[in-house]
Amino acid sequence: IIGEVAPGVRVSLSSEVVPEIREYERTSTTVVNVYVQALVEDYLAELVRRLADLRVGGELLLMLSSGGISTVETASRFPLRLLESGPAGGALASAYFGQLANVNDLLAFDMGGTTAKLCVIEDGRPLTSTEFEVDRKYRFKKGSGLPVKVPVVELIEIGAGGGSVARLDSLGLLKVGPHSAGADLLGYLDPGFFLGGRLALDRDATERAVASKIAEPLGMSTTQAAWGIHQLVNESMAGAARVHAIERGKDPRSLPLFAFGGAGPGHAFGVARILHSPRIIVPFGAGVTAAVGFLTAPLAFDFVRSFVSELDDGADWQHINGLLGDMAAQGDAILARSGIPSDGRRITRQADLRYVGQGHEIRVDLPDGLLGPASLPTIRASFETLYRALFGRTGPDVALEAVSWRLLASGPRPSVKLVGGASSSTQTAVKGARAVYFPEWSEHRQVPVYDRYLLAPGAAFDGPAIVEERESTTVIGPGARAEVDAARNLSVWL
Template sequence: MGDRRGRYRLAFDIGGTFTDFALLDMSTGAIEVHKLMTTPDDPARGSLAGIGALLDRVGLTGEALQNVIHGTTLVTNALIERKGAKAALLTTAGFRDTLVTGEEARYDIYDLTLRFPEPLVPRYRRLGVDERVDHRGRALRSVRPEDIAQVVAALREEDARDRAAGSTTDTASLAICFLHAYRNAENEQAAARLVREIWPEVDISLSSDVAPEIREYERTSTTVANAYVRPITDRYLRSLADALWDLGYPERLYLMLSSGGIATVETASEFPVRLIESGPAGGAIGAAFYGKACGETDLISFDMGGTTAKISLIQDNRPTISHELEVARVHRFKKGSGLPIQFPSVEMLEIGAGGGSIARIDELGLLKVGPDSAGADPGPVCYGKGGSEPTVTDAAVVLGYLAPENFLGGEMPLDRDAARRAIEEHLAEPLGLTVEAAAWGIYQVVVESMASAAKIHLVERGRDPRQYALLAFGGAGPIHAAGVARLLKQDRIIYPLGAGVLSAIGLLVAPVSFEFSRSEPKVLDTIDWPSVNRLVAELEEQGRGVVAEAGVPAGEIVIERHVAARFAGQINEISVELPEGALDGDSHGTILAAFHKAYFELYGHVLEGIPVEVVTWRVVASGRLSEVTVEHRAAEENPARPQARGHRGVYWFESGKYYVDTPVYDRYALAPGTRVEGPAVVEERESTVLVPPGAVGTVDGYRNLIVVSSPGKEN
């Protein structure tokens, strides 16, 4: 078979229920995939086992791997479960309570028992330093060595007491966030130098490095979160890299960032907070990649796994990027109830439950699904691992959507009878329903909630869901996509081959990318362009350095420049692209026109006569380690009618009866050009596609199954 060293790229994404793997042959574009249950007690253990199993299956060793890319939920879980370091915060004197006062706004004005998330750093570990920089960046008071020595001594004394009491929690993690440090970082940098002189083992996160942007609460929250997860992330990533080395993998390990780019272990360890949406971002990148392959530039990606379901808006083959994110919400679906994080991330709306979400009757006697999940351990009842409460997956088994004998290619048989008993006991009997009706109720509640949330999200952004194709993936996405699309009045759904592990496939095709930013609020008419050019050049230099360090040749690095602007007096900004080359007086009109255009597209009008304020300058440096081409096959001229590998009873909403005898097809046997007429079930190892009655699916050259709900319409 020739020398296969360095010919393959491997990606793995650890989710709440399953860990997904994808192996790409760079010379042919062929992809091999794998999926197994996540090991919550030690996620790396399951990952290494899966990597070994996948390599063994194709007859490879670690030496065949050119790159390994990883998506992880480690940071998200650490923040949600409060399992990070025992961090501390140094801040400007008088501002130690910024993490508590926040924006002084109620996210639900009618909730008399309103709760906010507890700060990651308790008040007694938030210490003030007598220093001051004003809003223009002028240093009014410098940091004094004696002040730093005093606060460090207090922290070290407390840590010594904790160790003496037997505490094993990380303690040497420190966030430094001074007022207006985004304009002038001198005091933060001076404080860091002084701390390291007397506390060399401490791990320090500076707000001027982590999030050099305006908004004091968000900047402080982001920096504290970075300090909180940095020690555990660094240990995990280095341990994982060493384990891969032991497997014979000689190259670097790369991490998927929330922004949809990948970075080295070193960069990810420095800014671990940027890993919060690591895995889901891979799904959005994979969706954009396959959308482009089949000619769909504008998509709604629909990712439903074992724990959650998320959508992302993709336009011009690029996922929408947001610079506002919340994590560890007190109320899962209430914005403002979580910890704000300020960095670039693929904008994803969590719209519902996952396959492991538990169904129960609430205090009003109504059927409710989620937000709590059975996860990977014990998992749904049908897994036979000790779960007792019915879940979305159990409903799918009862309705005939999942074949108990073919789950995960037959490696993990499901217990349909146990699922039926759980639904009967917990839901059907109390509600006076049949088991089938209760199972359909679970399915419909999930689909209705996801469609409603998706519709609101899109309408708020001025988008009509009917104008977009839906690209469905995740282990549970292809089962529920037809129901969501029906409610959103979408007539075109794309199911990629390997949809159950698309997040891992997305890691394979993602570029090396990193964003640097800095806030310099100015009215557009008063900008000092030479000063702006120096600032942007510094950001470009930082970006090029990070991307080059990841292995991208200097001549292949691409730079994108943006500025976040707003009408003076407003709160929220809109990001617009900057013109190429040096910025000068002529750039004023270009930026103003771009801002007015973007504002009109969002709100339908422009505020004439109101000055525009530019707030934050951003530079994204990116480049690919190597071009990725996924295998493409020409359609057969006269593809034979697909042969069903069997039939089973399936409930179809369109038929209104239990059960309809339905043909079941093997996804891997469907050649490009093959047509599948609904009703039909199409099974692959990691997911199952439902083709409803009246719909027609066609397989394209990339093995995507494209389902159109209106017969006769071109696929």
């Protein structure tokens, strides 16, 4: 009807965007979808046209917030699924590089110039959620933002990055971020090699600004003020990481910190020390790691249907199996249209479960095949394992209740092969030295600077040291030991 009355008007139906219960979340999510739909549709249409003009072969695919990739057609209908898709690529890359380093559980730390993101990787996969919030009033407080119900890699984002602005607030307290700028006074960055030498840092101007705006009002040296700025950012990152990990039943002290992004490797040592992490892992090409994650993402489509049912012998198993079967048929058809052969298609099923009487659910993997009373012990065991991991105990001896049924239809995960670079000994990889400050010292001291491109697998050295590559710089403090593994990851043991 709307198409006839007002052709060209974008329409989003909540029954298509969020086909599950809870009306407020359905409304807010559908509004977000239609709000950005015109912009995304027009942008993607223009992008497809330009690629055709340039005679670029292949099909344009887009990263989704869930960690899969989608066609232009699906992304144009459901543009809200592109939200947080960039950071999702970083989470996938963290899982990929972690597996190369034989580490399946880790904490991914992505820090750029304006923000930082953290994500827990468990059993080689990023943790995911079915909802996230935008525009939170209180950054760590659930419920203080606008809910968007869409499959998404679970991330926590902090408005402080490598170029965040430091200032004194009305109480004379040091604050960093969320406004952004860029510079460095601790010697961690080479002003002449920033972005491979394509962008220069004005150290003198930065020193004057920090001295007049921060150091002098606080009665401290410029170096002390610069360290305070750096450490305040580290504390902010570590606090967010601790909250994010503990809320998901993880002890951050047991998780290696996988650091990437332009500024992540520069702050990882400080963050890991605060968290008491055992190890830092920095991938080769850390500044563009998220792009590698895009290459590891499979073609994937998410489906959900709400059907509240107590799971017992009297449940309507026929209806439940019908819902799952319908979603599987839809997913299989989409994968077939996308050119995925039948032997490459994968169906994963889950249910949002809770104890009867509770108000919130957790997602549980479902066994293969038709579900029925015989499936209940397996489903309950999976639920209680997750429940115990999250809350430290199981609930009362009452029945389980399902709220929504979910299905992921995906294609094969692309095979990515990394190409090795130049090899060299540890000594010939040293490109020089420069004065660097660490809090263990009362002054700047000379430390070796290594060329990341010349560090071959097997290279090892002790901190303090600086490791430079074009898009990022890794800071290794005193007392640490660094090693390069077979995949050219730089592991730093604290």
